[in-house]
Amino acid sequence: MALASAPMTDIRSLPVTAELIDYAVGHGSWPDDEVLTDLRAETRALGSPAGMQLGPDQGQLLTLLTRLVGARRAVEVGTFTGYSALCIARGLADDGTLLCCDVSEEWTALARRAWARAGVADRIELRLAPAVETLRALPADEPIDLVFIDADKTGYPDYWRELVPRVRPGGLLLADNVLWGGAIVDDGDESANAVALRAFNDLVATDDRVECVVLPAFDGLTIARKL
């Protein structure tokens, strides 16, 4: 009874330190190998954009979720230097493929090199164009098993609208950064990204085509299952 009335913060006392994350990653099935380690170092050399890269704990979760749904056809919106794409590609079924959407030739050049080194380049197709154009051009009759949205935050609602109808029942839609460093609950933050992410979160929560959880881990991860 005491637990039920306690504030959530009282029962969530896990301190997520860098040391703890390292420990957790080291006890997962897919700690960063040489390719992922080198990719992280190359991305760090880019300076501040490196902050966009997924952490290894979230990368492992992507691999696991991709395996859980037995994904043969996956789509990523926002590829950057290719870390999350590599984690998804490694979880695909043997004949699986991943379509990556991005606009940066420069950043995705690093991705292409890492994918080749990892031996998964033949299962990844990269399209360089505004993602909404790429998604609108996707056929309606080729069901997608897994989607990972991690591009410009103002585009999330459009990506959702394009992708939900194309995901098969039982397939997963994942969206990153949905708690936006906590700004999502800061009414004083009216930045375009925060406003767009609030609209996105409301859109997902009221969409009766999916069931979902918003995971308060990483920077907030939505995991939605198509009904």
Ligand SMILES: C[S@@+](CC[C@H](N)C(=O)[O-])C[C@H]1O[C@@H](n2cnc3c(N)ncnc32)[C@H](O)[C@@H]1O
């Ligand atoms: C947060 S990063 C993606 C990080 C990546 N998932 C990873 O694990 O490293 C966002 C990416 O979205 C791309 N992007 C931004 N606007 C876009 C758009 N309109 N269409 C497609 N990609 C876009 C950027 O070029 C950038 O590479």
